[in-house]
Amino acid sequence: MNPQGAALHIHAAAGPDYGHVMGEGVDVSHGPILYLDDITVSFDGFRALNKLTLTVEAGELRCIIGPNGAGKTTMMDVITGKTRPDLGTAFFGQTIDLLRMTEPQIAHAGIGRKFQKPTVFENHSVFENLELAMKTDKRVKASLLTKLDSAAQDRIAETLTLIRLADQSGRLAGLLSHGQKQWLEIGMLLMQEPRLLLLDEPVAGMTDAETERTAELFNSLAGKHSLVVVEHDMDFVGRIARKVTVLHEGSVLAEGSMDTVQNDERVIEVYLGR
Ligand SMILES: Nc1ncnc2c1ncn2[C@@H]1O[C@H](COP(=O)(O)OP(=O)(O)OP(=O)(O)O)[C@@H](O)[C@H]1O
């Protein structure tokens, strides 16, 4: 199948109410929402990913931890089409071959990504940022001048509450704190109803209070969305952890509950320290 064909396939099937979890148009009926197998990425002979195999189930909140240089960001680059692996397999649901798709096609298929630095429209209000995010969704056939229908208004209101910015709705995004900008960007991603959301170090630079509120936010998203969260802040990971994957030298070193990985000798050795 050519990449265009793959992209066109995506919206063929629809699961109306379980879109977020089941992945509307993404076939997760017989398996995970994300399937990576034997992914190898080399930079000038150095293997940033070395036969990485990892699967994420629909509706999962997966935490990925591991030392600097373990390959966590590179893994996200592969999933989003930014970096092409030398070898391996990467599927989104049962049928969507990520390695045959371009970055925009992958984004359109429903994989959203949050980079470390917040990228909000500073000169627009919080509300307008969410509005703009919704309208950049290709499926919403409305110009920026079109008046929002009440369903759209409701979605924005719900998202504002979820990201704890309901009382900041009319405020310019540029005036928000770093943590609030991060929440706004997460809200903007959610407006596009991603089937899988990748977040790279979402609480870096946040205050303790912001980190704690972010953990609450992620816990409220768990089960409703499929999330992959990379983080070094172990306190934060402990607050949101379900299944945790430890990467080391481009491969999975350990996987399991927070308790399991924290007590794993190899994980203690390479990452958590004694
Ligand atoms: N474009 C690139 N060119 C060359 N080397 C790269 C490139 N991108 C990443 N690397 C190398 O690949 C390895 C994995 O990097 P990566 O950024 O994925 O690690 P990470 O687990 O995200 O680390 P951190 O926790 O510090 O963010 C590192 O040694 C890094 O220097």
Ligand SMILES: [Mg+2]
């Ligand atoms: Mg990284």
